[in-house]
Amino acid sequence: MEYFIHTYCHIKENTISVNGEPFFASAALTVPEFLKEAYQKLAISYPKFHKMDKMSKLALISSEITLKGVENGENVALVFSNCAASLDTDINYQESISLPDNYYPSPAVFVYTLPNICVGEVSIRHGLNTENAFFVSAGFDADKINAYTEYLLQSGKAEKVLVGWLEVLENNYECFMYLVDTKGSIPYSKQQIITIYNR
Amino acid sequence: MLKAYIHSYNLITPLGLSVSENWQAVISGKSGIQQQHIPNVLPDPFFAAIIDEQKSGTDFPSEIITKLEKMLYLALLPVVKADPVQGRSLLILSSTKGNIELLEQHRVQEAHLSVLANKIAHFFGIKDALVVSNACVSGVMAVGTAKRLIQMEEIDSAYVIAGDVLTAFVVSGFQSFQALSDGVCRPYDRDRNGINIGEGAAACFISAEKENAVFEILGDANINDANHISGPSRTGEGLHRSIESAIAEAQIDRREIDFVSLHGTATLYNDEMEAIAMNRSQLQDIPCNSMKAYYGHTLGASGLIELILSMESAKKGTLIPSKGFENTGTTQEINVIRKAEEKQIDLILKTASGFGGSNSALILKKCTI
Incomplete structure (x- = not known):
């Protein structure tokens, strides 16, 4: 079977590009503000979005773009990774338990102190009862992510694979996401992914 | 595709610092869970299983500092001895929170899971590391990840290590969910009413090699x-x-x-x-x-x-x-x-x-x- 990169998307520095073309740019001053504007640009109604942490919001926005045209119930595996895991939300949660006279641990925050929650959010949004994984590595590990993706396709455990690098820590964020599919115009290979990632 | 086999393994838990100690404890019905009074972790008493750090009686290398690092070190040491590092080997760490308690001192950089994984890998001479952080399925998924990467011939072998420690962070979180049991937990029983948090570490060696595999x-x-x-x-x-x-x-x-x-x-x-x-x-x-x-x-x-x-x-x-x-x-x-x-x-x-x-x-x- 031959595989292609069906769609890819970059989100960083207040801009979103899709397949290398500009899709959205914002003058937002904060990360949450940018994510809210990006959500509005998508013109979808998904109220749960507003309860999510930054990483899940980033995953939701980028998957909305890359899974466009994919039907609910298709066998699309999710393979996400980053460097900071959920440290962005962990820092918020830690603040809520640090001071005895200002102690307010919240389940709504605590649940996001796991990096794979964003995988769950995308699975729910797109009805994906599929293979899913969240890896953490110092940088985007194209070798292992590629081997894992090819495993899922070759073993028949997935028909398509949505791969995401979703880094969020305080004021820094970066997202790179792509859908590996039997359809598309860019032949899929590890080298191609590395080339596109560095764009 | 190639096949993947499990070779040596080890356990570091409140019930023992080896597989045989753990087996003896479990088969004689012992539980590591006790009532704990640790106001820094939770204002009220709670039930949890904690490793007594004094019990290890080992001198640790200077770079092995936190309790979790010590547990992972002790878990992996006999595994590397039994199955020495060679070829394209990968360290796979399974952990939900790693050294999260370092956030109490705002040491964000050192609290990164990849820093922990690379530190352990480097110490044992394993050239590459990957972390699986998929909530409570991480330990099982880490073994499956080793299998998959071996099957794809991306690696020849993997040292899978898994560990988490009891922290104020984790206990307060589960308490906020009202998920903690008021006694020793009772899985599948009609009177069950929640979980106990525990801490522990484990390690195993997985390779494409069938000889001596278990x-x-x-x-x-x-x-x-x-x-x-x-x-x-x-x-x-x-x-x-x-x-x-x-x-x-x-x-x-x-x-x-x-x-x-x-x-x-x-x-x-x-x-x-x-x-x-x-x-x-x-x-x-x-x-x-x-x-x-x-x-x-x-x-x-x-x-x-x-x-x-x-x-x-x-x-x-x-x-x-x-x-x-x-x-x-x-x-x-x-x-x-x-x-x-x-x-x-x-x-x-x-x-x-x-x-x-x-x-x-x-x-x-x-x-x-």
Whole structure:
């Protein structure tokens, strides 16, 4: 079977590009503000979005773009990774338990102190009862992510694979996401992914 | 595709600092869970399983500093001795929170999971590291990840290490969910009322080499519920599908499975969901257990700790009782092990489920000598 990169998307520095073309740019001053504007640009109604942490919001926005045209119930595996895991939300949660006279641990925050929650959010949004994984590595590990993706396709455990690098820590964020599919115009290979990632 | 085999393994838990100590404790019915008074962790007393740091009696290398680093070091040391590092080897760390307590001192950089993984890998001369952080299924998924990367010939072997420690961060979080039990937890029992947090570490060596291997990994799957981020699916959808996918890959008749090591956190919803998934997969008559009443929930370590005890159980030909279980507490029956019984165990199914709708299933077959 031959595989292609069906769609890819970059989100960083207040801009979103899709397949290398500009899709959205914002003058937002904060990360949450940018994510809210990006959500509005998508013109979808998904109220749960507003309860999510930054990483899940980033995953939701980028998957909305890359899974466009994919039907609910298709066998699309999710393979996400980053460097900071959920440290962005962990820092918020830690603040809520640090001071005895200002102690307010919240389940709504605590649940996001796991990096794979964003995988769950995308699975729910797109009805994906599929293979899913969240890896953490110092940088985007194209070798292992590629081997894992090819495993899922070759073993028949997935028909398509949505791969995401979703880094969020305080004021820094970066997202790179792509859908590996039997359809598309860019032949899929590890080298191609590395080339596109560095764009 | 190549096959993947499990070789040496080790356990570091409140019940012992070796596999044999752990086996002795578990089979004699001991639990590591006790009432704890640690105001820094939680204002009120709570039940949890904690490792006594004084007990290790070891001098640690200067770079091995935190309690978790010491546990991971102790877990991996005999494994690397038994199966020395060679070829394209990868360290796979399974952990949910790693050195999260460093955030108390705002040491954000050092709290990164990849920093911890690379530190341990570097110390043991393993050139590459990857972290699996998939909530409570991490330990099982880390073993499956090693298998998959070996099958794809991306690596020759992997040292899978798993560990989490008890912290104010984790205990306060589960307390905020009102998920903590007011006593030692009781998986699958009608009187169960929540989990205990535990801490522990485990390590194993996995390679494509069959010689001297103890178990072959026949199949694995990790399928999402797509239902809720903090509660299990009421229909057991993801777990059922994970089990089916793993069985299909293993090409076995499900009636040949000798024993199922379940997740069994002892929350109302988790245990009920597992009973439903087990029935949907027609595994309700196969002996099964939860090991949470021995160890508490050790989060990212639990899957590997329980997998290792399951392999010991097969080696000894003895089923481990599901501690804390007396009366059926799920709407559908499953065959929860009540007492240690002798049984020939060749095929093991290990499952786990966790936050984010994650589920994992893994099938092991004992290697014949």
